Amino acid sequence: MIGSMTERVPSPQAELAAFLRAKRARLQPEDVGLPRGPRRRTPGLRRQEVAQLAAVSVEWYVRLEQGRVGTPGSAVLDALAEALHLTPDEHRHLHLIARRETPVRPATRPPHTLVRDSLRQLLDGIPLFPAYLTDHRLDVLAHNPAARALFGPGFGTGATDNTARMLFLDPATRTTQLDWPRVARETVGHLRTAAAHHPDDPRLTALLTELRSHSTEFTLWWDDHTVLDRATGTKRVRHPEAGDLRLHYDILTTGPHRLFTLTPADPATDRALRHLVTTHTAALTTTHTTTVRPITAA
Known part of the structure; x- marks a missing residue:
């Protein structure tokens, strides 16, 4: 009898997988600030939604829930704890079953807030110029149809849910940014400033780890301690339909959010951008009815 009971004790990987599945199943998209979407049959959150919230790859998280991953790092576990809205006790338990240790400082989930209606109206009220909203991590929280056209x-x-990840890890984005080295280095400086202001943010830590692991340029510039809190500038973007565009960018801070706006820097760009946006906005608006999603702001 004792032998049969021992055989049923799950492995640490299986115990962790079962714990994550249970905590994922108890949450609904609206609990974590995500749209429900049509034809939803999955009880609770989808795996890809948890991966998105924790800033990890979907493939890795699927393997984690299948018990096919080794020992996750502490920062990743903290990010999962925040994504799954774990209580302090559950957060400690997550570390115990995954790493056989307690976290140095149990993460506390920041208050749940929404993008203000006034910001949504502002984005939708800028029809001809691309505009989008981010948090300090550069996660894209909201955007207008003109941003999708661009x-x-x-x-x-x-x-493309995070502009830093876009710049460093998406080859297509890199080819469109004609001033990529300067813009990318500015982005590193912004993230270093954000890390100083938010040293205990597990999602930011996970993003920095991901970028350092997959981009030699990011690692090089991060290690030289580039610091920058950019607010305005000009950059060149190559669009497959509109051609080369020269754009001013302005970054406005409002509470925990940053509003990015892109406006033409010369008459040729003004004509090309207006034609691009007016051509694409109607179709994009039809296929993407929601431009703003609720967020958790730290």
Whole structure:
């Protein structure tokens, strides 16, 4: 009898996988600031939604829930704890079953807030110029149809849900940024400033780890301690339909959010951008009815 009971004790990987599945199943998209979407059959959150919230790859998280991953790092566990809205006790338990240790400082989940209606109206009220909203991590929280016309219909989702990840890890984005070294280095400086202001943010830590692991340029510039809190500038973007565009960018801070606006820097860009936006906005608006999603702001 004792032998049969021992055989049923799950492995640490299986115990961790079961714990994550249970905590994922108890949450609904609206609990974590995500749209529900049509034809939803999955009880609780989808795996890709947890991966998005924790800033980890979907493939890795799927393997984690299948018990096919080694020992996750502490920062990743902290990010998962925040994504799954774990209590302090659950957060400690997560570290115990995954790493057989307690976290140095149990993460506390920041208050749940929404993008203000006034910011949504502001974005939608700028029809001709691309505009989008981020947090200090550079996660894309909201954007207008003009931003989708410039950056593509998937902007703000998947690999393009964070502008730093876009710049360093998405080859297509890199080819469109004609001033990539300067813009990318500015982005590193921004993230270093953000890290100083938010040293205990597990999602920011996970993003920095991901960028350092996959980009030699990011690692080089991070290690030289570039610091920058940029507010305005000019950059050149190559668009497959509109051609080369010269754009001013302005970054306005409002509470925990940053509003990015892109405006023409010369008459030729003004004509090309207006034609691009007016051509694409109607179709993009039809296929993407929601431009702003609720967020958790730290």
